[in-house]
Amino acid sequence: MSNTWRTAWHGQDIVVYRDETEVDRVSASQIERVVFVYEGSGESPGDLLHAVVETAEDCLIFPAETGFSGRINFERVDYWAGRGCVYWVHQSHAPLPMRLRRGRWWLRLSSGPAYTRLPRGEVAPLVDHWPMEGPQTWDQRKWRRIERSRPFAAKHDDPGHHQQRA
16 A cells, blocks of 8 residues: 655644654754756656755655645745745756665666655765756746747856855
8 A cells, every 4th residue: 555645834844744644844944955856857847856855954855746846845935935945956966875766676666765854964965966956946947947048048057057055
């Protein structure tokens, strides 16, 4: 039997449910960075594979089926825009620790990581080397893509388009 995962806002907390039972909770104010890992062009919400959410102490991995990229991100776009902590990276440049990688060759059903909370020290050294785009919300990302596709658009990225935390 498969588990049903979902996330929801409760005040300023993000609550994680499995089969309608609360299994974890994080205060949104403690989130330092959100990294959306996508496949393909990343132009569709269906391209989002998982989110890596960093707090001072932990990294939380939210697979797409938890709804983090949907309910948590899109329900409060202004909140995330004000925080300036949302980044994007293509899956080919975003390796996770080996024990979190899942795929057919492991004979597992899912191709992405399961929901988990890990010590930041285990994941941050990898994430800090990912070539991220941002900070930018989904709308900012969409408008930058439109601007770059226009005739005579600048051939270089705007400053801050690709950033990594020092």
